[in-house]
Amino acid sequence: MKADMLISFEEPCPIRDVLDRIGDQWSLLVLNSLSKGVFRFNELMRDLGDISKQMLSKTLKRLEKDGFIKRTLYPEVPLRVEYELTELGKSFLDPMAGLINWANENHQAIVLARQNYEKKR
């Protein structure tokens, strides 16, 4: 392996593994919501705005399985379930914020690049 490589290709490759987790449409958005505090299932639905319950369910399950979030069931009637970030999840907010800031700062440049690309064809 070259010394200047940012990405390690050991098996399993950490960055590919992490990308599999956050590369879907919803994981980062769910983590962003949970960065604001503890949420119940339907609160997350409302906060995200346009996610289906099925996708929210699947996304939460994956994030829980990989240790990003903690699920707590309160066996009341009616049922209450709360989701919150674990320490691992919280530690991820930092690189995530870097990504989000870059996106907000450079989105316009990407839009312009696309328009320019279309013109040239």
Next chain:
Amino acid sequence: MKADMLISFEEPCPIRDVLDRIGDQWSLLVLNSLSKGVFRFNELMRDLGDISKQMLSKTLKRLEKDGFIKRTLYPEVPLRVEYELTELGKSFLDPMAGLINWANENHQAIVLARQNYEKKR
């Protein structure tokens, strides 16, 4: 919109837009390769190791369209094409490195969380 939101939901949402671009299996890995310098098509194939030419072609086209990379055609025989990062692409290396470092540092924790999750079921 709440004041403490990291993610803006303006239309089009920058973070969703950027995620669409880098959330696929290969974009970040291609950008990582190109962070090392100028590459030809087959050089990228070899550097990435296990990407198909079809996926490399598609990935490069999208990255070019969105202004992350520049494609230069030298009409020689045989054909020569070179790919390199644009300024926009280079500026993305910074948040990307944050993500990659986090992945390398926390991958083991994720693996352990998964094993623990499996045990409990």
Next chain:
DNA sequence: CTGTATCCATTGAGATACTG
């Protein structure tokens, strides 16, 4: 050498009815 076109398998994602 640098791709594109085609075929196929897998996964992601929406809608919605149903369950504990």
Next chain:
DNA sequence: CAGTATCTCAATGGATACAG
């Protein structure tokens, strides 16, 4: 309330034959 099951459709990704 908090999900799961099922159905359907679109998008992703691999293999490989073909083209400029």
